[in-house]
Amino acid sequence: xxxxxxxxxxxxxxxxxxxxxxxxxxxxxxxxxxxxxxxxxxxxxxxxxxxxxxxxxxxxxxxxxxxxxxxxxxxxxxxxxxxxxxxxxxxxxxxxxxxxxxxxxxxxxxxxxxxxxxxxxxxxxxxxxxxxxxxxxxxxxxxxxxxxxxxxxxxxxxxxxxxxxxxxxxxxxxxxxxxxxxxxxxxxxxxxxxxxxxxxxxxxxxxxxxxxxxxxxxxxxxxxxxxxxxxxxxxxxxxxxxxxxxxxxxxxxxxxxxxxxxxxxxxxxxxxxxxxxxxxxxxxxxxxxxxxxxxxxxxxxxxxxxx
Amino acid sequence: xxxxxxxxxxxxxxxxxxxxxxxxxxxxxxxxxxxxxxxxxxxxxxxxxxxxxxxxxxxxxxxxxxxxxxxxxxxxxxxxxxxxxxxxxxxxxxxxxxxxxxxxxxxxxxxxxxxxxxxxxxxxxxxxxxxxxxxxxxxxxxxxxxxxxxxxxxxxxxxxxxxxxxxxxxxxxxxxxxxxxxxxxxxxxxxxxxxxxxxxxxxxxxxxxxxxxxxxxxxxxxxxxxxxxxxxxxxxxxxxxxxxxxxxxxxxxxxxxxxxxxxxxxxxxxxxxxxxxxxxxxxxxxxxxxxxxxxxxxxxxxxxxxxxxxxxxxxxxxx
Numbered sequence: 158x159x160x161x162x163x164x165x166x167x168x169x170x171x172x173x174x175x176x177x178x179x180x181x182x183x184x185x186x187x188x189x190x191x192x193x194x195x196x197x198x199x200x201x202x203x204x205x206x207x208x209x210x211x212x213x214x215x216x217x218x219x220x221x222x223x224x225x226x227x228x229x230x231x232x233x234x235x236x237x238x239x240x241x242x243x244x245x246x247x248x249x250x251x252x253x254x255x256x257x258x259x260x261x262x263x264x265x266x267x268x269x270x271x272x273x274x275x276x277x278x279x280x281x282x283x284x285x286x287x288x289x290x291x292x293x294x295x296x297x298x299x300x301x302x303x304x305x306x307x308x309x310x311x312x313x314x315x316x317x318x319x320x321x322x323x324x325x326x327x328x329x330x331x332x333x334x335x336x337x338x339x340x341x342x343x344x345x346x347x348x349x350x351x352x353x354x355x356x357x358x359x360x361x362x363x364x365x366x367x368x369x370x371x372x373x374x375x376x377x378x379x380x381x382x383x384x385x386x387x388x389x390x391x392x393x394x395x396x397x398x399x400x401x402x403x404x405x406x407x408x409x410x411x412x413x414x415x416x417x418x419x420x421x422x423x424x425x426x427x428x429x430x431x432x433x434x435x436x437x438x439x440x441x442x443x444x445x446x447x448x449x450x451x452x453x454x455x456x457x458x459x460x461x462x463x464x
Numbered sequence: 465x466x467x468x469x470x471x472x473x474x475x476x477x478x479x480x481x482x483x484x485x486x487x488x489x490x491x492x493x494x495x496x497x498x499x500x501x502x503x504x505x506x507x508x509x510x511x512x513x514x515x516x517x518x519x520x521x522x523x524x525x526x527x528x529x530x531x532x533x534x535x536x537x538x539x540x541x542x543x544x545x546x547x548x549x550x551x552x553x554x555x556x557x558x559x560x561x562x563x564x565x566x567x568x569x570x571x572x573x574x575x576x577x578x579x580x581x582x583x584x585x586x587x588x589x590x591x592x593x594x595x596x597x598x599x600x601x602x603x604x605x606x607x608x609x610x611x612x613x614x615x616x617x618x619x620x621x622x623x624x625x626x627x628x629x630x631x632x633x634x635x636x637x638x639x640x641x642x643x644x645x646x647x648x649x650x651x652x653x654x655x656x657x658x659x660x661x662x663x664x665x666x667x668x669x670x671x672x673x674x675x676x677x678x679x680x681x682x683x684x685x686x687x688x689x690x691x692x693x694x695x696x697x698x699x700x701x702x703x704x705x706x707x708x709x710x711x712x713x714x715x716x717x718x719x720x721x722x723x724x725x726x727x728x729x730x731x732x733x734x735x736x737x738x739x740x741x742x743x744x745x746x747x748x749x750x751x752x753x754x755x756x757x758x759x760x761x762x763x764x765x766x767x768x769x770x771x772x773x774x775x776x777x778x779x780x781x782x783x
Contacts, residue, residue, distance in 0.1 A: 193580075201577045204570070205588065208595050208651065211606040214617065218609060229620050272506075279503035288496025301507055303764050304515060305712035307733035308753040311740045312518035313510065315526075335511040338503050367495055396599040398715035399733075403741055414601035418719050429609055436602040447597045451590045454597075458656065459663035 212440075218433035219244055226429055244430035245438065253409050253416065254435060261412040262442075264326050264401075265394035268333035272390055273383065276338050280345035281371050285357065295346065302339035309335070310403050317404050328404040329412070333394050340393070341386040344457060348382030349375060385457035388450050395443055413439040519757075521750035528744040539751035548727055549752065552735040558642070559731060560711045563649045567706055568699075570650065571657025576687075578658065579665045589659070596655040604719035607648045611635050611720075635721055638728035645720055645729050649710060657702055664698035665691065700766065708763045712756060732756050 188196075218226065220240040225232045248254045279298070283291045313332055322328035352375055360370045376383070401412045408420060417435045421428060447454055488494050522539055526532025543549045578589055595603060610617055611634035619631040635641050668691060676686050714733040717723065723730035723738065730738075732752055740749020 197577055197580055197582065200573070201588070204574055204577075204654075205591060208592060208655065211603055211610060211651070212594065212598070214610060215602075215606040227615060229615060234617055234620060275502035275506060278499040278501075282496045282499035286492055286496040286499060288493040291496065294500065298503075298507070300764065301511055303708060303760065304511060305708065305760070307712040307714050307736070308518060308756050308760075309511065309514050311736065311746055311750045311753055312514035312521055314741065315521070315746065316510070316514055316517065331506075332510050334506045338506055342503060392597060396601075398599075398601050398718070399737070402718075403737075414599050414715070417605065418601055429612075429615075432605060433609060436605045439602050440598040443597050443599070444594065447594070448590075451586075451593075454593070455589075455659060455663070458596075459660050 215433050215437050215440075218429055219437045220434075221430065223430060244434035247431055248434050248438065252431075253411075253420070254413075254438070256409050257411055257413045257416040258438070258442075260326060260410060261395060261414075261439075264329045264333070264412060265391050267326070267330040268337060268394050269387060269390040271330065272334040272337035272341055273386055275334065276341040276345055276386065277371075277376070277383075279338070280342045280349055281375060283342070284346050284349040285354075285375075286367070298339050298342050301335070302343060306336060306397070306399050310399050313400070314403050323404060324406045324410060326410065329397075329401055332400050332404070333397060336393060336397065337390040341390055344386050344389075345379065345382055348379045352378050381453065381456070384450065385453040388446055388453060389457035391446070392443055518750050519754050521747055522754040524747045526746040526750075528741075528746060532747055535747075539748050540755075542748065543751055543755070548730070549735065551727055552730040552732050552752075553755075555642070555727075555729060556711060556731045559646055559649065559713070559729075560707060563646050563653065563710050564703065564707050566646075566650050567653040567657050567710075568703055571654050571702075572661055572699075574654060574658040575661035575665055576691075578662050589662070593655045593659055595652055596659075600652060600715045601719045603652060604648060604716045607644070607651075608635070608720050611644050636725055638725055641721055641725055641729050645717055648720065649713065649716055652716065653706055653710065657706060660702045661695065661698065664695050668694050700769070704763050704766055708760065711759060711763070 217235075217237065220242065221237045222239060222241045222243070225234075225237055225239075282288065283295045283298075317323050317328045317332070322331065356374055356378075357370050360374055365373070396414070397412075398414050401415045402419075405411050405415065408416070411419070413435075417432065417439065421432045421435055482490075521532070523534055523536060524532030525535050525538070574592065578585070578592070582588075609615075613633050613636055614631060616631065616634060618634075619628070622628045622632075632640060634644050672690050673686055676690060681689070712733055713731060714737065717729055717731055717734050718737070721729045723734045732755065736749040736752035738749075739752060740746050
């Protein structure tokens with residue numbers, strides 16, 4: 158028996174290459190520069206400025222001294238020459254803000270991990286085990302994606318109360334997966350479908366169990382999909398509001414969005430600085446995460462829609 | 465290896481019948497069942513059950529801290545005569561239709577712009593998506609500050625441009641308040657629509673446009689007869705999601721106006737929160753949120769037909 162040299166194939170790179178990248182110029186060379194400025198650059202910059210202005214304003218307000226915030230005539234409101242960290246300091250050291258941040262992080266990570274585990278198993282079973290009725294279950298999960306939290310929070314509040322979870326982070330960790338599982342199952346189903354069947358067949362012949370196949374072959378190849386699902390779920394958790402507003406009551410237990418709306422809004426006309434500082438600090442973790450994983454993000458967003 | 469065939473001998477262990485335990489461990493259907501257990505448990509306990517419970521609650525007079533009794537359709541009859549409920553239905557429909565239409569138009573336009581070749585394209589695309597990343601409540605607070613009645617930067621700018629003489633009472637006037645919340649919703653939704661449609665646009669073959677240019681098509685004709693038909697399926701799905709989430713919106717309104725002024729921005733979701741959690745009338749609140757279900761079903765039907773059409777258009781079989 159002659160040993161055939163095993164062909165070295167970098168499966169990961171093959172599987173992750175986009176199907177076809179088109180770098181051709183198309184027909185755009187037919188357009189003149191002035192025409193492009195009017196039809197492309199001007200409208201685009203207007204839209205981008207409108208989309209980003211609230212964040213500029215949020216950041217600027219967070220570092221402006223109080224007197225400049227309310228006196229629009231003496232100082233130019235669009236800029237400040239003497240930024241202050243008073244609001245942020247007050248936020249971090251004189252309020253429950255670090256608590257709230259920690260709660261949000263804890264709930265988001267807990268709910269995301271639970272949902273990803275459940276979704277990986279479910280997506281693998283639907284796509285690859287193809288048990289009787291798998292397609293129907295896939296359809297039902299898609300339907301679950303379309304059930305919004307706003308019609309569930311009232312009955313869920315009674316359920317949470319019955320289970321004795323009211324005012325505890327566990328209430329959120331257990332209810333958020335209802336939003337996350339449908340989405341991430343659907344996303345992971347798409348990823349698992351792209352993994353060649355033959356790999357699993359080889360492993361089955363070599364005597365691997367389904368569990369080993371999932372852990373050693375499918376999951377390592379689906380890592381981009383897992384990252385997408387993870388950060389997207391994390392963002393959804395961070396963004397969730399109505400469940401957190403309904404199920405949590407005591408101030409130190411709240412999550413950032415709920416706490417800012419309920420605790421920082423008082424009669425004080427100088428509240429704007431700390432309010433905006435709170436909003437800024439609450440958004441920064443997500444924006445930083447997003448900056449590192451833009452591509453995963455986009456594929457998560459479009460993947461779930463395309464499937 | 466070949467001597468096995470020549471000298472047959474008994475296997476060390478006999479081949480035994482598959483026991484029930486083996487069936488549970490290796491049968492495809494049972495294995496599928498075990499894999500589905502965690503996801504199904506979550507969805508049954510915290511989604512399907514509350515969904516049914518919500519409909520049941522809407523037929524009872526449950527309050528917070530008190531078990532309710534079945535009272536038939538009394539909640540719905542009460543709502544039928546409630547002008548605030550009808551105002552919230554009107555607001556929801558207005559909010560959804562205007563915001564979705566504008567989101568679609570601006571989102572498609574932005575997607576077409578981002579699909580052009582230009583420098584810093586990736587950076588621009590990343591920047592456009594930021595409003596979608598930042599938690600809605602936090603950006604709604606920024607809008608609250610931008611639309612402040614006294615210190616609004618918009619009023620200030622317009623005054624300095626000489627367009628108005630007095631501050632606009634953005635969130636205190638019914639019409640302005642509606643415009644403001646709709647604007648904030650559009651602002652938040654456009655990136656989602658634009659980026660998903662952009663992904664659809666990138667799958668359109670450039671050769672189609674080249675062929676159309678050779679045939680003398682104008683840019684509008686290229687859009688109307690190539691881009692738009694190829695995008696229809698993804699537009700159907702994106703817009704279903706957009707309509708669905710706009711219709712059931714809660715947090716943006718709650719952070720900006722809490723339904724005021726004089727209920728002008730109350731949506732069905734905010735009204736049900738107010739009645740159920742703040743006023744404690746769980747039954748009535750459940751009736752309001754159950755009243756949203758027919759609208760959701762309509763949106764789901766549209767999505768389903770959109771998906772069907774997509775498969776037919778791409779010539780795929782229904783796998």
